[in-house]
Amino acid sequence: MNEVTARPEVVAARGIKVTFGAVKALDGADLVIHAGECVGLVGHNGAGKSTIVNVINGGLAPHAGEVLYGGNGGQHGISAARASGVRCVFQELSLCPNLTVNENARIMHAELAGWNWRVRALALVERQLQDIFPGHGIDCDSTIDDLSIAERQMVEIAISFAGLRDKPKLVILDEPTSSLDAGLAAQLMTYIRRFVGEGGSVLLISHILGEILSTSDRIVVMKDGRVVADRAASAFSTRSLVEAMGNVVREQEWLRSTDKRGGEPVLSMPPRRGQGLAFQAHRGEMIGLAGLGGHGQTEMLLDLYLSRNSNWWPARRKEIAFVAGDRGLNGTFPLWSILKNLSIASLGELSSRSLVDRGQEGMLGDGWRKRIEIRTPDMENRILSLSGGNQQKVLFARALATTARIVLMDDPMRGVDVGTKQEVYDILRAEAASGRTFIWYSTEMDEIRLCDRVYVFREGAIVAELAGDEISEKNVLEASFSGGEAA
């Protein structure tokens, strides 16, 4: 350890705090990266990994704490970070899909200016690709759109590691192997070791623990916006890493109801893409869809919805209601009143001869306002006058006010404070007891533990089914990370 700390610091972020509304994304996190080391960063969803990456690359200004590049403070921002040799490969692809490979290199490398830049960009990318992924076979004159996902990821990695005059000092790789196969991933890991050996540094974020353990010199574990462990990689094993990420000691908070599996399933689906387990839901069940974010849970919910509703012609009586996760994007009607936002899904029942019965609509609104305690003096107020948590309650009420017996929820509690969450959990439990079925995608472990049964997703397929007391943070984490042992 002493030998490592003696090296110069490339980036030092200390005491970083970032809040988004009521959510503390980072709560005093420290991350120091030295020259010539590969640091592995692990943690569950919402642990703050991507946020701290964004702070380091200058895209996000921290609300407290300081970021030093190469020991110098003062400036912060994208240009300052780039000038200090910090490059980042993002989790979501950040190439311009409409441009060719060499044009993307031109955007990433401002020094490729001047006459004949195309030829030089082409040579640069081709050399770097050959260096990292020998025998790749990518045509660097083709448009990114025409490449496969794996090829795009390879190109983005190569562009980030490439350098004409100023070689990158620190390359941040956020889930770099998420769409690479095992062979390509191994090539990348070999290259990372070589790059680190030549004095560069790498911050590696991955959910494949095998990669992290074999490639990193040091592993940093984050949880709830803090760094909870920071040790040499040799001090960890897969098991101790999983344990460091989760909180295994937390005890069960309430008694789970009896097994409701019996009789006909109300909703079922064969295994996704012919892989993994099949999906089944029974009356009155609360089913959790767990796993890391973006591993096919939302797609599953949409498919479930479309299996009962036509995409072309809306059914008159809806069997399924949907609670959207991203309020701003597909949840609220921002210009409408609270009441209108609530009643929109049940207008069919509220109207006679195609005209909405205002009296009934008002009664429905008042009923739900009392029941779920929407904190507003008047339901005619604009929906945006409510806090985020209360807006979310309105969206829940919208789904629950319908006659639908099945409710799909797409991680609806994002950014909702704890008090509101508890209130909504109580309502959900009461509704489930009265025979409604809930299918709930959540990235939060506390919510997953409320469910009767949990399906864990990995790479678009259901890889594990947990029921009753098997539902624990440790089991869910193990199932979502289990690819690590194979790698």
Next chain:
Amino acid sequence: MKISSGTVRLIIPAASLTLLLAAVFYMQPRAMSYTGLNLLFNLAVPIALATVAQMLIMAVNDLDLSMGTFVSFCACVTATFLQASPAIGVLIFLGAIAAYAAIGVVIHLRELPSIVVTLGMSFVWGGLAVLMLPSPGGEAPGWARWLMTSRPPFVPMAIVASVVIALVTHFLIMRSSVGVLIRGVGGNVRSVERAGWSVIRLRAGTYALAGFFAVLSGIALVGLTTSADANIALRYTLLSIAGVILGGGEFVGGKVSPIGAVIGALTLTLAGSFLSFMRISPDWQIGAQGAILIVVLALRLFLNRLEKREKSR
């Protein structure tokens, strides 16, 4: 050999232009001459320039609904100030281009929808045009008239101008590094931003460039018509958007093609002549023109879907 998606996008516009041209020649063989071609494509030059301007705006995921009134305004300036006192005329044009850059800055800074801002600006340009020329009139500057009516050997001016516009803008947008950055903004703003570029400057520059091409469109139009009117180019707004889409461009995603845009403008102009040759009454022409547009766009959608299916396999 694999065909790139850019080439695929050019096939449909090129094929539809060829088909229309063949149909026109079949119905009216006399159009197959120097004068005939010049007459057919004469009015395509200003439309092509306006289409290129619209394409630039669409390359950064915006839409300009003031294109028609702005070109009318430029036509009025050309027929009055630029003709009478060129220095003031040039100054007005520079001011108009600066205004376009300012619109780009405002749209970017305030995150306003470009449609709303440009729709508002269309009334400003329209009003200014009416102030300058309350009734049709004015006179084209001699050099503009000379340029638009010159008769180069073998190939008529309309064709030469279209080819020059297509090549120059192709180089500017598709080959130069400025063009790469402009299209990058349309493709993935965040990526351009993360690479340390100033998106606000890029957007302002794009709008200014679009303003410049729209100015050229106004001058070319007056060069053809010899006089101007405040409402001379109102239909250019929709024609330019249709031209870009017809030429293989898309509303979002920075997918544009300058050569396609010029071909699209030519196709739209030709569609009008084609319908006249078919003796379709002017009452039905706009509807028929729309039908042609729908057919071409449907074809493209079909090709896109084929391409996607091919890719997912």
